[in-house]
Amino acid sequence: MPRTIITGLDGSAESRAAAEWAAREAKLRGLPLRLIEVREPLPEPAARAPFPGAAEASPADGRETAPEEAAAGLRLRHPGIEVTAEQVPGRPHEVLVKAAEDAELLVLGSRGLGGLAGFLVGSVGLAVVARTERPVVLVRAGEQAADEHEPDPTGIPSAATRYRPVLLGVDVDRPDDAVIRFAFAEAARRGTGLRVLHGWNLPPYYVHGLPAAPEVHRAVADQQAAALAKTLSPWRAEFEDVDVVEESFGGSPSIRLIDASREASLVVVGRRVRRNPFGIRIGSITHAVLHHSAAPVAVVAHD
Known part of the structure; x- marks a missing residue:
């Protein structure tokens, strides 16, 4: 399988920043980018329980298209890179560790520490970093392309x-x-x-x-x-x-x-x-x- 750059997507600010960073890295490396949204299965009782709006919409409505919408936006903002997206059921750290086996690089988001410089690495991020043997990049929420560059005059x-x-x-x-x-x-x-x-x-x-x-x-x-x-x-x-x-x-x-x-x-x-x-x-x-x-x-x- 060709090597790819993979990023986990969950709709949060930190995962969006990670996806943007991953797209820039994909362009530098000349590699495709693969977005993965992991969906944890609901416990059986919760899966059967009614929810507001059940008569009008499926629980998946609005979620099934989220990864594709994110991919489309990345293609527009980063022309020239190949971007694919998918939803995968399972536990996030297990899915991402498995996916990383076929990746050149795995990119994950981490929450920024408010006004202080730094990350707040969640349990999923730490579990993935500790278990995968592929390089993992952690990107904090709010990270911008300009932050990686020297100041202008x-x-x-x-x-x-x-x-x-x-x-x-x-x-x-x-x-x-x-x-x-x-x-x-x-x-x-x-x-x-x-x-x-x-x-x-x-x-x-x-x-x-x-x-x-x-x-x-x-x-x-x-x-x-x-x-x-x-x-x-x-x-x-x-x-x-x-x-x-x-x-x-x-x-x-x-x-x-x-x-x-x-x-x-x-x-x-x-x-x-x-x-x-x-x-x-x-x-x-x-x-x-x-x-x-x-x-x-x-x-x-x-x-």
Whole structure:
């Protein structure tokens, strides 16, 4: 089956923003876009119960055409991309995880945190991110195309200006090619730069009571910066048109990533796949970024 970009549609502001973002990404990638509206079956008693207006209309009236109407609007606003739409019965996270198996990318919406920058990732979004092995992008309600671009000369963001940089969080102790390649490729598609952040900590014996001399701190900092440069070196060679800024620093990367997301078009983080029967985890850094990023967040699963 040809690869597609898939987005979940439920009529909410966040799902509409996700669909618009997915359409822009489909155009960048030259891929078709597939809209999926998941309809959970009603419990048997509720399905049999009468409802207002039952004599005049079917329960499905107005819903059956909603995905197609959304698809038609996207075709008008984003000419040149192929958009299909469908309704699928089932539980949302199960349907979307299954659909993602045939997707290049899955795009979901998340509610914005009012006047604060960031997301409120619901249970469906978290369940899908934690279970799918395909890249998932979370887009908050209100996200606009102009938000991904540098301000124009008047200081107002504009879709006519250059894309803001893509932001990538890297762990040099356990770097993963899938995550790094995804970030470089997204920067290349956008014709923009890549900002890479790597946070590190001093060895435990310094943290637990033994003071670190300044020269020790400098030595560790130099070692970590060199490790980051080595990790990115082959990717710089492959994506030679992407301007890369490397930042290695002491401390947790989550706060830095969240702060830097205000000037990014897309934030890319990884999620280690854990195939065990006792539950699933997203990871503390990825979890924090998902909830507080000011830009769309791509979560790339890896072994």
